Amino acid sequence: MQDVGIRLKKVRELHDLSQRQLAKRCGVSNAMICLIEKGKSRPSLGLLKNILEAFPISISDFFSLELAQPARAFYRSTDLTEIGSGLISYRQVGVGAAETKLQMLMERYAPGADTGRTLIRHDAEEGGIVISGHLEVSVGEETQVLGPGDAYLFNSRIPHRFRNVGKEPCVLVSACTPPSF
Numbered sequence: 001m002q003d004v005g006i007r008l009k010k011v012r013e014l015h016d017l018s019q020r021q022l023a024k025r026c027g028v029s030n031a032m033i034c035l036i037e038k039g040k041s042r043p044s045l046g047l048l049k050n051i052l053e054a055f056p057i058s059i060s061d062f063f064s065l066e067l068a069q070p071a072r073a074f075y076r077s078t079d080l081t082e083i084g085s086g087l088i089s090y091r092q093v094g095v096g097a098a099e100t101k102l103q104m105l106m107e108r109y110a111p112g113a114d115t116g117r118t119l120i121r122h123d124a125e126e127g128g129i130v131i132s133g134h135l136e137v138s139v140g141e142e143t144q145v146l147g148p149g150d151a152y153l154f155n156s157r158i159p160h161r162f163r164n165v166g167k168e169p170c171v172l173v174s175a176c177t178p179p180s181f
Helices: 004-014 019-026 030-037 045-052 059-064
Strands: 088-092 103-109 125-132 135-139 142-146 151-155 160-163 170-177
Touching: 004 030, 004 045, 004 059, 019 030, 019 045, 045 059, 135 151, 142 151
Parallel strands: none
Antiparallel strands: 088 103, 103 170, 125 151, 125 170, 135 142, 135 160
């Protein structure tokens, strides 16, 4: 997540907010906002999403700031934009959700990586195919462990969670429409 601090400061200033005002809106300390903006702290994806809800702006749109490029059809591995953090990598095809109604991701979950105890839900549909490793996917009351070649497809309004229960990294390709971050 390079340039997170620079991007956050730009968005905050575009909305004419002080660091203190932003911190109050999103329920974090002023010091945390300051550290992020100075590049001295890398927020988790959950914290960044919480901060951006104060504007509101999606994580995808946040990372597309200053990166606007002409429409493209092809992307090399090095062109994918990292929008994840910690034990979970989300490498997005393209620069942001502003140009497309479909979000494509190459996801990598380190062993033990988990999207969190709090189930995720958002206004979209999503699907994915496991390339390698194993991923436990919970959707509503149902839970399955998926391996290479296995897939999922569901309405994202249903609470869900992803967790690598294996001893090796899990890699998958996923899509979400409309983009969720």
